[in-house]
Amino acid sequence: MIAVEVVTVTDQLRDGYDVVVVGGGAAGLSGALMLARARRSVVVIDAGAPRNAPAAGVHGLLARDGIGPVELLERGRAEVRGYGAQVVPGEVDAVAREDNGFAVALADGRTVRARRMLAATGLTDELPDIPGLRARWGRDVVHCPYCHGWEVRDRAIGVLANGPLAVHQALLFRQWSADVTLFSHTMAPPAGEEAEQMAARGISVVDGEVAALEIVEDRLVGVRRGDGTVVSREVLAISSRMAARTGFLAALGLRPAEHPGGMGEHIPSDATGRTEVPGVWVAGNVTDLAAQVGTAAAAGAAAAAQINADLVAEDTRQAVAAHRDPLTRVRSASGEQVTGGRRHGR
Numbered sequence: 001m002i003a004v005e006v007v008t009v010t011d012q013l014r015d016g017y018d019v020v021v022v023g024g025g026a027a028g029l030s031g032a033l034m035l036a037r038a039r040r041s042v043v044v045i046d047a048g049a050p051r052n053a054p055a056a057g058v059h060g061l062l063a064r065d066g067i068g069p070v071e072l073l074e075r076g077r078a079e080v081r082g083y084g085a086q087v088v089p090g091e092v093d094a095v096a097r098e099d100n101g102f103a104v105a106l107a108d109g110r111t112v113r114a115r116r117m118l119a120a121t122g123l124t125d126e127l128p129d130i131p132g133l134r135a136r137w138g139r140d141v142v143h144c145p146y147c148h149g150w151e152v153r154d155r156a157i158g159v160l161a162n163g164p165l166a167v168h169q170a171l172l173f174r175q176w177s178a179d180v181t182l183f184s185h186t187m188a189p190p191a192g193e194e195a196e197q198m199a200a201r202g203i204s205v206v207d208g209e210v211a212a213l214e215i216v217e218d219r220l221v222g223v224r225r226g227d228g229t230v231v232s233r234e235v236l237a238i239s240s241r242m243a244a245r246t247g248f249l250a251a252l253g254l255r256p257a258e259h260p261g262g263m264g265e266h267i268p269s270d271a272t273g274r275t276e277v278p279g280v281w282v283a284g285n286v287t288d289l290a291a292q293v294g295t296a297a298a299a300g301a302a303a304a305a306q307i308n309a310d311l312v313a314e315d316t317r318q319a320v321a322a323h324r325d326p327l328t329r330v331r332s333a334s335g336e337q338v339t340g341g342r343r344h345g346r
């Protein structure tokens, strides 16, 4: 029997593209959609691990509220491919500048060349090191009231004080439930005005470090303190430290900076996603740690428009230079086809 290797066309990388998009979550796919519709040749390289993968649904997304994270991205990939762009599984390891753009090296040894790059690799949530917590992430251990608040409304909610925003987070979750307990954990218990706010909003405060989560039949039932006592809770809200996924950008001199809000590290950019490195744009959680799915998609689209405008400007400069070149004019007059700028795509 002859073994037949099935290779889908979308996995075969070409020589050069107008744009390489690194990361195929909401931000990257949305950017790729805009660029492909702008008739740019685009490849999306995606490692396939979106941040919200543990969650059952994407909430607060207009017209798609509650859609599964996997289904949302499947639909996005199909739309992007429908305009001729490629979406290729793979992990980008490193990026180097070349004369005409970038050489993007994948972990599997392949290389992609492109004139511009949109980095949309998202972030990693660094979770508190409490036994039992990681396995519950995105289920009954949550971070964002706008993502999960409605789903946990009126439940017994604990808030873990593992960062400076814990009191704020407790006050936020109080909007969704009257049964909120703040665990001071590694922080000092609220004092002064903050203590008064907790009391006024009926938020109880439990002092002392949290030792573990109590899980029964795949559900959170309580929070165990260091002294062994268990406080019954159905949901625990935490803050993660957010670390943008950016290692592959280091050789370009693009390194993550501490986010001004103290939430973690991000790649700084202007409002359109342009970074300090010419030709490199960022969108979504890699630059905006607070971005939700809709915000990330909008940022990807906005960055894509800027990238296309930048390429239009370059194409025009090259066309003008060719137009002024007497040799080009002679070839043009003789009927030989002359293209001003580089031609890409279809």
Ligand SMILES: Cc1cc2nc3c(=O)[nH]c(=O)nc-3n(C[C@H](O)[C@H](O)[C@H](O)COP(=O)(O)OP(=O)(O)OC[C@H]3O[C@@H](n4cnc5c(N)ncnc54)[C@H](O)[C@@H]3O)c2cc1C
Binding pocket: 022, 023, 024, 025, 026, 027, 028, 045, 046, 047, 048, 049, 050, 051, 052, 053, 054, 055, 057, 058, 059, 060, 061, 090, 091, 092, 093, 120, 121, 122, 123, 125, 137, 138, 139, 146, 147, 148, 245, 248, 283, 284, 285, 286, 291, 292, 293, 294, 296
């Ligand atoms: C538990 C949880 C629940 C959430 N629920 C909601 C919700 O209900 N509603 C909402 O709006 N938001 C929600 N969010 C926030 C949401 O996850 C983010 O807003 C969204 O994922 C940001 O999109 P992004 O494209 O920037 O990044 P991501 O979705 O994380 O996508 C980045 C992609 O880049 C890939 N990648 C990373 N590094 C590389 C590399 N080197 N090479 C190639 N590919 C790479 C990743 O594998 C991933 O596929 C939730 C977050 C969490 C943690």
